[in-house]
Amino acid sequence: MGDTIRHIALSHVVLPLATAISDAKVFTGRQKPMTEVHFLFAEITTAEGHRGVGFSYAKRAGGPAQFAHAAQVAEGLLGEDPSDIGRLNTQLLWAGASVGRSGVAVQALAAFDVALWDLKAKRAGLALSKLIGPHRDAVSTYNTSGGFLNTPLPQVLENATASVEAGIGGIKIKVGHPDRTVDLQRLTAMREHLGDTFPLMVDANQQWDRATAIRMCRIFEEFNLVWIEEPLDAYDHEGHADLARAIHTPIATGEMLASVAEHVSLIDHRSCDYLQPDAPRVGGITQFLKVATLAEQAGLALAPHFAMEIHCHLAAAYPGVAWVEHFDWLDPLFNERMAIADGRMVVSDRPGLGVTLSDQMRAWTIATASFGEPA
Structure with a gap:
């Protein structure tokens, strides 16, 4: 039996922009100036202690929806082989098939997918x-x-x-x-x-x-x-x-x-x-x-x-x-x-994406969800 996914942690993070920004969509009256960006982070840990980090994001609207959707399907990854990324991606798509295969439904899944690729590269000792x-x-x-x-x-x-x-x-x-x-x-x-x-x-x-x-x-x-x-x-x-x-x-x-x-x-x-x-x-x-x-x-x-x-x-x-x-x-x-x-x-030569989460990311976290057994 190979390594398996033991724990998943989700974080909904709101990053404030130092200055509100506007592009043409604001000047034509279709959107309001952007003051913050919402992020969904997924941290996946395996039974052998390997860890991958991934994220998705939403501008202006959609952040809470991404977090809610991810929290509904996350548990299905527990016990799975983290190397089977293609199969797990399809599995997650089917878990939320009733809301389609585009938009928020797949953007929520992106955080898991990126985390699995980060994890796989780290296990191989390679940059992504x-x-x-x-x-x-x-x-x-x-x-x-x-x-x-x-x-x-x-x-x-x-x-x-x-x-x-x-x-x-x-x-x-x-x-x-x-x-x-x-x-x-x-x-x-x-x-x-x-x-x-x-x-x-x-x-x-x-x-x-x-x-x-x-x-x-x-x-x-x-x-x-x-x-x-x-x-x-x-x-x-x-x-x-x-x-x-x-x-x-x-x-x-x-x-x-x-x-x-x-x-x-x-x-x-x-x-x-x-x-x-x-x-x-x-x-x-x-x-x-x-x-x-x-x-x-x-x-x-x-x-x-x-x-x-x-x-x-x-x-x-x-x-x-x-x-x-x-x-x-x-x-x-x-x-x-x-x-x-x-x-x-x-391109970073550090394993995986080559990034680790900061204390500031934790400070900007407004909601979390945990699945499985923490290491």
């Missing part, structure tokens, strides 16, 4: 990327957190300077303001600030209709952008495909999709040049790897969304062009930091 099979030991990285629409332009430029000096290899700023002159002013200033060739991306956060998107994307052609992100509604795969054919600048999208099946539709429509899957949103690493295989077959570049502590490993294992998004928001949750050098994020 090494367990999967890396193609690089560092991944091109760009910063997003310094370029939100609510941030005054002088501060956005200062943030960009700080990021470049810290070794970041690309800068992304938010666009999609109802007044298009605001977008042009900020983008023009940023391009002049960074120079003609420094990697620069923009993100409209789904706030343009098709007519506006084609108009703005054609105007943006002159700025030599790496990509234009989410110019249309995330589920308008046909519209994204038409747009991608009509302009020279690459299109990036996919972060809002919450299942492998939704990514299949996106890829089949040839809706983007850069695919942006999010492991916690699609159900964990097991599901992310399925998406990555499809992306590779379609010849797409990969730029996973958020959660750099997970995605740095996954982007390193992608054969094609890959970027990883740098957000320092999650730093207080962990004792370790992601290293940046020469425009790239260095």
Whole structure:
């Protein structure tokens, strides 16, 4: 009999943001400014004392739902072989089949799946990327957190300077303001600030209709952008495909999709040049790897969304062009930091994900649940 899962601990954590942030969804009146991020952490311990940590997250809404769903299905993992990750992922999906295989239902399961992969890599004495099979030991990285629409332009430029000096290899700023002159002013200033060739991306956060998107994307052609992100509604795969054919600048999208099946539709429509899957949103690493295989077959570049502590490993294992998004928001949750050098994020050589949970993470925990026998 091999090692088995003995104990599972769940934590619902609320991380406060130092400053409320707003992207185009706020300026168009569809959302309120974001003041906090909710996290679901799963800590899985085996009978032999091995331990894995995983997490999922929710912005603005959904955190309590993720925690509640995870607490309902967690007990089914007790006594199982932690190495059987694919089987356990399917088992968890069936445990909550009545609420579907997308959205909150799979995002809650992502915390378990990530924890099982972290555990498996630790048992092997390998970094997660090494367990999967890396193609690089560092991944091109760009910063997003310094370029939100609510941030005054002088501060956005200062943030960009700080990021470049810290070794970041690309800068992304938010666009999609109802007044298009605001977008042009900020983008023009940023391009002049960074120079003609420094990697620069923009993100409209789904706030343009098709007519506006084609108009703005054609105007943006002159700025030599790496990509234009989410110019249309995330589920308008046909519209994204038409747009991608009509302009020279690459299109990036996919972060809002919450299942492998939704990514299949996106890829089949040839809706983007850069695919942006999010492991916690699609159900964990097991599901992310399925998406990555499809992306590779379609010849797409990969730029996973958020959660750099997970995605740095996954982007390193992608054969094609890959970027990883740098957000320092999650730093207080962990004792370790992601290293940046020469425009790239260095893949940790510590076993598993290479992170341990901080005392601050414990202090921000608002609910816990425990299953099985603690070690």
